[in-house]
Amino acid sequence: MKKKLVFSGVQPTGNLHLGNYLGALKNFVILQKEMKCIYCVVDLHAITIFQKPEDLNNNVLETVASFLATGLDPKKSIIFNQSSVSGHAELAWIFNCVSRIGWLNRMTQFKDKAGSDKEKASVGLYIYPNLMAADILLYKATHVPVGADQKQHLELARDIAQKFNNDFNCSNFFPLPEPLIPKNVSRVMSLRDGTKKMSKSEESDYSRINLKDKEDDIANKIKKAKSDSEAIPDNIKALEAKPEALNLLNIYSEISNVSLEKVLNEMSGKEYSFLKTKLTDVLVNEITPVGKEIKKLLEDKSHLMKVLKKGTEKANIIAEENLKNIREKVGLI
Numbered sequence: 396m397k398k399k400l401v402f403s404g405v406q407p408t409g410n411l412h413l414g415n416y417l418g419a420l421k422n423f424v425i426l427q428k429e430m431k432c433i434y435c436v437v438d439l440h441a442i443t444i445f446q447k448p449e450d451l452n453n454n455v456l457e458t459v460a461s462f463l464a465t466g467l468d469p470k471k472s473i474i475f476n477q478s479s480v481s482g483h484a485e486l487a488w489i490f491n492c493v494s495r496i497g498w499l500n501r502m503t504q505f506k507d508k509a510g511s512d513k514e515k516a517s518v519g520l521y522i523y524p525n526l527m528a529a530d531i532l533l534y535k536a537t538h539v540p541v542g543a544d545q546k547q548h549l550e551l552a553r554d555i556a557q558k559f560n561n562d563f564n565c566s567n568f569f570p571l572p573e574p575l576i577p578k579n580v581s582r583v584m585s586l587r588d589g590t591k592k593m594s595k596s597e598e599s600d601y602s603r604i605n606l607k608d609k610e611d612d613i614a615n616k617i618k619k620a621k622s623d624s625e626a627i628p629d630n631i632k633a634l635e636a637k638p639e640a641l642n643l644l645n646i647y648s649e650i651s652n653v654s655l656e657k658v659l660n661e662m663s664g665k666e667y668s669f670l671k672t673k674l675t676d677v678l679v680n681e682i683t684p685v686g687k688e689i690k691k692l693l694e695d696k697s698h699l700m701k702v703l704k705k706g707t708e709k710a711n712i713i714a715e716e717n718l719k720n721i722r723e724k725v726g727l728i
């Protein structure tokens with residue numbers, strides 16, 4: 396039995412939001428209690444879409460602050476930024492040569508992010524999933540907590556690991572990493588359009604709850620969130636064609652830790668304004684303390700830099716040890 400090891404990353408592309416929190420960060424903290432975990436600020440992924448250098452710098456520190464504010468402990472977990480361990484880029488190149496163009500052509504995130512003019516997207520955005528496979532397999536991680544949007548990339552990482560093991564005749568050299576996707580809210584949707592995921596890069600700030608939002612921001616955004624003109628139904632099936640209503644109910648169920656069925660039992664027949672008041676309360680309780688802590692942590696940037704430096708040292712030791720064996724398998728001197 397291989398030892399369990401968790402790896403996951405978050406892009407420093409702006410304010411972290413409720414989707415990042417429920418899809419990833421909350422799970423990171425739970426896993427930290429059970430196994431060895433490596434959590435990475437994936438700055439090399441961020442630059443697949445142009446980032447202003449000064450913004451990127453700040454966003455890296457803000458992401459670390461968000462990790463710590465949600466409860467990650469640098470004494471228990473390794474916390475660092477991707478570009479400071481050069482093994483990520485080296486292994487990504489090796490995987491560029493293992494992964495197949497046909498595999499990448501199937502990735503839906505590239506299609507979504509590249510938009511209609513794919514010719515103008517960066518090559519980095521196209522091969523992003525190979526770098527993600529390298530991030531995970533550089534440490535031979537076995538488990539990867541992610542939101543549902545990353546499931547396809549995880550499957551690609553497994554295909555790359557399998558092909559590497561076959562090509563270089565070393566079965567079981569790389570583990571086939573398993574995604575850990577939250578069961579209830581695996582994809583938090585935009586507050587303005589329930590068919591789109593909540594995202595940092597969505598233009599309207601009203602589409603998301605940011606971890607740094609104040610009480611009033613949260614109340615306003617939930618008040619303005621799209622819901623439904625009919626009363627809350629008593630069964631989940633009736634919500635199928637109402638993605639915005641379902642999203643609000645799902646978020647409420649997850650944060651208040653009450654099953655969706657029970658929430659519907661309690662609220663059926665009521666207006667959505669009833670749900671919105673309760674949702675605002677639970678969100679304010681859960682999110683605003685995190686936001687306050689992020690702001691406090693950002694006042695001491697040298698502490699955040701120290702956390703990254705220590706994490707980098709620890710990550711580098713594991714990465715170099717594994718890379719030595721990887722280079723040998725490939726035949727590089």
Ligand code: AQP
Binds near residue numbers: 406582584
């Ligand atoms: N809406 C979401 N619901 C559930 N999980 C989500 N995640 C992101 N959005 C949601 C999960 O958060 C982790 C970190 O994601 P990321 O920031 O590295 O990249 P992303 O998925 O591309 O997030 P965004 O907000 O959409 O960023 P931009 O706009 O910069 O592309 C991942 O585990 C992800 O699944």
